[in-house]
Amino acid sequence: MIRLALSPSRHIRGAARFAVYMALQVALFSSSLPWLAAPTLVILGLGITDGLGWARWLRRSWFLMLAAALPAIAGFPVAELLSSSFGDGKVLRLWEPSLLRSARLALVLASAAWLSAGMSAVELRDALVLLLRPLGPRLAGRVARAASLTMAFIPWTRTELVRADEAARLRGSNPARRPGRHLVALSVPVVSRSLHKARHSADALALRDPEFGA
Numbered sequence: 001m002i003r004l005a006l007s008p009s010r011h012i013r014g015a016a017r018f019a020v021y022m023a024l025q026v027a028l029f030s031s032s033l034p035w036l037a038a039p040t041l042v043i044l045g046l047g048i049t050d051g052l053g054w055a056r057w058l059r060r061s062w063f064l065m066l067a068a069a070l071p072a073i074a075g076f077p078v079a080e081l082l083s084s085s086f087g088d089g090k091v092l093r094l095w096e097p098s099l100l101r102s103a104r105l106a107l108v109l110a111s112a113a114w115l116s117a118g119m120s121a122v123e124l125r126d127a128l129v130l131l132l133r134p135l136g137p138r139l140a141g142r143v144a145r146a147a148s149l150t151m152a153f154i155p156w157t158r159t160e161l162v163r164a165d166e167a168a169r170l171r172g173s174n175p176a177r178r179p180g181r182h183l184v185a186l187s188v189p190v191v192s193r194s195l196h197k198a199r200h201s202a203d204a205l206a207l208r209d210p211e212f213g214a
Helices: 002-011 014-030 037-049 054-060 062-074 078-083 090-117 121-131 137-170 179-208
Strands: none
Touching: 014 037, 014 090, 014 121, 037 054, 037 090, 054 062, 054 090, 062 090, 062 137, 062 179, 121 137, 137 179
8 A cells, every 4th residue: 555655756757857856965965963864764765666675775885885974984073082971962963064974975875876766877868958958958968968977877886896896805805804905906996997988988979979078
């Protein structure tokens, strides 16, 4: 019954889906704790109704989640923790800005996953061309192509991270014992392949559209 009631959100496609995505970004960056829970629930609900398994996505995107957690890790007030207690709330108040940045970054990645799960790069390009029509066909086309190319890289990068992680583990890299070394083992092949793919994608777009690099 609940599944049937929520199923209409599956029909959010094209320009409407991108508009919902942009509205979520505005909500994410204009909300503070604890109001950030509202767009969080919306993103989770949209993903569930579209059949996006969040648990599976988290397992496959652990590297991205680790990157999202870096502001909270770096901003943890160690000195204040040693000189005070959690009871007075001082540590949590000082930590809140860093926590908010990490939470927003994680939710931006999650909302991008929802967008790409029901919208191809070509559909995104067409939707942006429609929404950006007031800017003129040339500028709207360039922005749309750049955004669609970026979106196409999201699932590809996640797949490459999984492959690099598996290869590093087979070579003996252990993220539990040496996380820094493991991250280096992941980043080097992924960055190299990303640059290679970006160059070939740009060449392909230039062949299809001579004005792309103008």
